[in-house]
Amino acid sequence: MILKVEFTIILDLVIMPLMSESRKREDLSVDDYVRGVRSDSRTILARTITLIESNSPEHYKKAQSVLKMLYPYSGNSLRVGITGMPGSGKSTLIETLGCDLIEQGFKVAVLTVDPSSVLTRGSILGDKTRMEKLSRRKGCFIRPSPSGGTLGGVTRKSRETILVCEAAGFDIILIETVGVGQNEITVRSMVDFFLLLLIPGAGDELQGIKRGVMEIADALLINKAEGDHKQRALQTKHEYELALKHLAPATRGWNTPVYTCSAQTGEGVSNIWDAINRFQQITRKNGMFDERRKNQNLDWVFALIDHYLKDNFFSHEEVQKALAKIKEDVLSDSILPTAAADQLLNLFFHQKK
Amino acid sequence: MILKVEFTIILDLVIMPLMSESRKREDLSVDDYVRGVRSDSRTILARTITLIESNSPEHYKKAQSVLKMLYPYSGNSLRVGITGMPGSGKSTLIETLGCDLIEQGFKVAVLTVDPSSVLTRGSILGDKTRMEKLSRRKGCFIRPSPSGGTLGGVTRKSRETILVCEAAGFDIILIETVGVGQNEITVRSMVDFFLLLLIPGAGDELQGIKRGVMEIADALLINKAEGDHKQRALQTKHEYELALKHLAPATRGWNTPVYTCSAQTGEGVSNIWDAINRFQQITRKNGMFDERRKNQNLDWVFALIDHYLKDNFFSHEEVQKALAKIKEDVLSDSILPTAAADQLLNLFFHQKK
Numbered sequence: 266m267i268l269k270v271e272f273t274i275i276l277d278l279v280i281m282p283l284m285s286e287s288r289k290r291e292d293l294s295v296d297d298y299v300r301g302v303r304s305d306s307r308t309i310l311a312r313t314i315t316l317i318e319s320n321s322p323e324h325y326k327k328a329q330s331v332l333k334m335l336y337p338y339s340g341n342s343l344r345v346g347i348t349g350m351p352g353s354g355k356s357t358l359i360e361t362l363g364c365d366l367i368e369q370g371f372k373v374a375v376l377t378v379d380p381s382s383v384l385t386r387g388s389i390l391g392d393k394t395r396m397e398k399l400s401r402r403k404g405c406f407i408r409p410s411p412s413g414g415t416l417g418g419v420t421r422k423s424r425e426t427i428l429v430c431e432a433a434g435f436d437i438i439l440i441e442t443v444g445v446g447q448n449e450i451t452v453r454s455m456v457d458f459f460l461l462l463l464i465p466g467a468g469d470e471l472q473g474i475k476r477g478v479m480e481i482a483d484a485l486l487i488n489k490a491e492g493d494h495k496q497r498a499l500q501t502k503h504e505y506e507l508a509l510k511h512l513a514p515a516t517r518g519w520n521t522p523v524y525t526c527s528a529q530t531g532e533g534v535s536n537i538w539d540a541i542n543r544f545q546q547i548t549r550k551n552g553m554f555d556e557r558r559k560n561q562n563l564d565w566v567f568a569l570i571d572h573y574l575k576d577n578f579f580s581h582e583e584v585q586k587a588l589a590k591i592k593e594d595v596l597s598d599s600i601l602p603t604a605a606a607d608q609l610l611n612l613f614f615h616q617k618k
Numbered sequence: 619m620i621l622k623v624e625f626t627i628i629l630d631l632v633i634m635p636l637m638s639e640s641r642k643r644e645d646l647s648v649d650d651y652v653r654g655v656r657s658d659s660r661t662i663l664a665r666t667i668t669l670i671e672s673n674s675p676e677h678y679k680k681a682q683s684v685l686k687m688l689y690p691y692s693g694n695s696l697r698v699g700i701t702g703m704p705g706s707g708k709s710t711l712i713e714t715l716g717c718d719l720i721e722q723g724f725k726v727a728v729l730t731v732d733p734s735s736v737l738t739r740g741s742i743l744g745d746k747t748r749m750e751k752l753s754r755r756k757g758c759f760i761r762p763s764p765s766g767g768t769l770g771g772v773t774r775k776s777r778e779t780i781l782v783c784e785a786a787g788f789d790i791i792l793i794e795t796v797g798v799g800q801n802e803i804t805v806r807s808m809v810d811f812f813l814l815l816l817i818p819g820a821g822d823e824l825q826g827i828k829r830g831v832m833e834i835a836d837a838l839l840i841n842k843a844e845g846d847h848k849q850r851a852l853q854t855k856h857e858y859e860l861a862l863k864h865l866a867p868a869t870r871g872w873n874t875p876v877y878t879c880s881a882q883t884g885e886g887v888s889n890i891w892d893a894i895n896r897f898q899q900i901t902r903k904n905g906m907f908d909e910r911r912k913n914q915n916l917d918w919v920f921a922l923i924d925h926y927l928k929d930n931f932f933s934h935e936e937v938q939k940a941l942a943k944i945k946e947d948v949l950s951d952s953i954l955p956t957a958a959a960d961q962l963l964n965l966f967f968h969q970k971k
Contacts, residue, residue, distance in 0.1 A: 329954075329956060329957065329960070332954055332956065333954055333957060336954045340951070421956070424955075425956065479864070479865075504860070504863075504864065505864065507857070507860055507861065508860065508861045508863075508864045510857075510861075511832065511857065511858065511861045512832075559948075559949050559951075562948050562949070562951070562955045563945065563948050563949060563955075565955040565956075565959075566944075566945075566948055566955045566958045566959045566962075569955070569956060569959035570931065570959050570962060570963060571924075571928065573959070573963055574927045574928065574931060575924065575927065578923065578927060591919075592916065592919075595912075595915050595916050595919055596912050596915070596916060598693070598912075598915070601682075601685055601686055601689045602777075602915045602916075602918040602919045602922065603682060603685065603774070603778065603918075603922060604682065604686060605919045606918075606919045606922035606923050606926070607682070609919075609923060610923060610926055
């Protein structure tokens with residue numbers, strides 16, 4: 266079985282690039298994509314996501330047709346967001362947790378949302394190497410960040426990628442992100458459960474946590490609770506428990522717990538899966554699970570509209586030409602902000618007429 | 619002197635409404651407004667703000683001309699935002715602090731930002747009665763929420779009202795808001811210093827604090843530290859100090875302090891003014907004060923554009939007609955969110971062409 270899996274990976278990583286010229290020419294139909302995804306072909310799954318991530322208008326249309334056909338099969342997974350500072354051990358945790366879940370019979374997809382990495386990110390090989398053990402498991406699919414450019418684009422594509430993975434039958438979608446700007450809020454808006462990974466330490470050392478992130482987490486996990494760090498991890502856990510007392514819980518009816526673990530040795534990792542299960546039971550019962558998903562879909566619509574309107578505005582030729590100068594004028598206090606906005610809006614709407 | 623002040627108030631509250639019919643007809647010119655504001659006429663100041671708050675396109679144009687002429691005289695005040703749950707004692711604090719500041723020779727304007735009160739808010743008399751002592755002082759001007767409707771509108775108008783008050787020579791602008799949704803974030807984006815008012819209590823009792831508010835505050839003030847509550851207030855102070863250790867400070871170079879006070883007796887209120895002064899010194903020296911103001915102006919431009927684009931979109935006739943049904947379809951999962959957004963965007967842009 267392992268042989269077969271390794272073959273799939275080789276196909277994705279080695280043969281596909283080698284054959285890319287001819288393969289690119291061999292266009293798949295909407296039906297090909299849909300059937301491929303539904304029959305769990307990893308190659309077609311990967312190609313579907315590539316289609317979604319494409320910025321060409323033609324691909325966009327095809328992608329929307331594929332998504333429309335896959336949509337009825339989506340929604341049956343548990344979507345878990347995982348965030349943490351660089352170095353907090355996200356990949357190790359995902360590897361350990363992911364292997365556990367596959368052991369239990371689940372199919373696990375790992376997606377990453379990291380707009381900051383658009384320019385610097387490594388190849389797909391890099392991401393797969395990072396989670397080497399996990400990537401070798403049959404029930405697993407790993408997909409790095411889309412190279413969509415703007416955060417809005419990444420969001421759209423990540424949400425659509427979740428749908429495709431669900432239609433392909435994945436039970437659990439782990440969405441990894443790092444703490445860059447609006448990132449966590451974005452991921453929170455597409456998952457059922459949101460986990461914040463931390464490391465032992467106190468006070469100033471922890472100042473790196475982005476504002477508001479603690480409040481959107483459904484659980485905090487202090488990683489690296491191993492050897493000498495164990496005591497400090499427990500202390501950190503206690504401090505966060507105190508801090509959480511002052512915050513409203515991220516999910517109604519659920520008290521955000523704090524755990525310690527060692528993703529390296531695996532100790533304590535099962536706590537988080539237990540918590541996720543309890544969370545699911547409670548929120549499915551009190552209606553929060555469905556309510557959040559419905560609202561996430563509605564938020565998605567408004568986010569798309571918002572993104573499109575802004576995109577349209579700021580990519581408008583006249584606006585683009587004038588923007589730098591107007592920005593400068595505002596920063597040097599030589600123009601009233603309302604007048605600056607008016608100027609730009611006039612450029613946009615007059616051109617339209 | 620007090621007699622004169624009372625006369626001004628009577629003029630605002632009694633004579634103006636009585637004379638409103640004839641006064642409304644008596645149109646002021648842009649110059650009249652500008653000269654009135656600059657010569658510290660409270661009646662004209664109030665009318666200028668009314669002009670700004672008006673939703674008529676004609677008034678909008680005039681207001682923009684007035685603002686343009688007043689803009690060079692703006693920017694010389696200290697802008698302080700004050701938030702807290704209903705019942706935390708904001709009005710009492712503003713009254714005590716405001717009277718202290720006037721005693722020290724400052725001119726103080728009090729504005730409120732409370733979009734939630736648009737439907738239910740009392741009259742201007744109600745707001746002035748609430749801060750009875752303060753409203754009787756000569757150096758003080760109190761203005762309740764604009765009835766602008768949407769939060770975006772309120773924001774625009776509140777920012778413009780700040781500018782007008784500054785041009786009228788007010789040294790300190792206190793902007794009061796209550797914890798409703800995006801409210802605090804909005805007020806934070808227009809002030810130099812942001813104060814969160816709390817009451818003694820612990821754990822669950824404090825859950826009412828909105829997410830993220832603690833992280834945007836430059837100081838926390840536990841009010842009602844009087845009589846039996848004094849000990850509990852100190853305990854609460856300690857707990858918040860611990861909680862703050864885990865958060866990045868709202869302003870670079872400034873460690874968010876926590877104080878206790880009694881707005882009723884005045885005990886401890888001077889601490890907050892001392893803190894604001896230290897804050898000013900530090901942030902003016904490290905550049906954060908100017909940097910924040912410049913960025914706030916730029917953010918204001920983008921917020922206006924954003925607001926206008928959305929407003930335009932959602933007030934579009936075809937979009938309005940289709941919206942309810944599409945929302946329903948999204949919530950009942952019978953349409954893909956991307957398709958829903960596409961439908962609405964098509965309605966908007968096709969009509970445009």
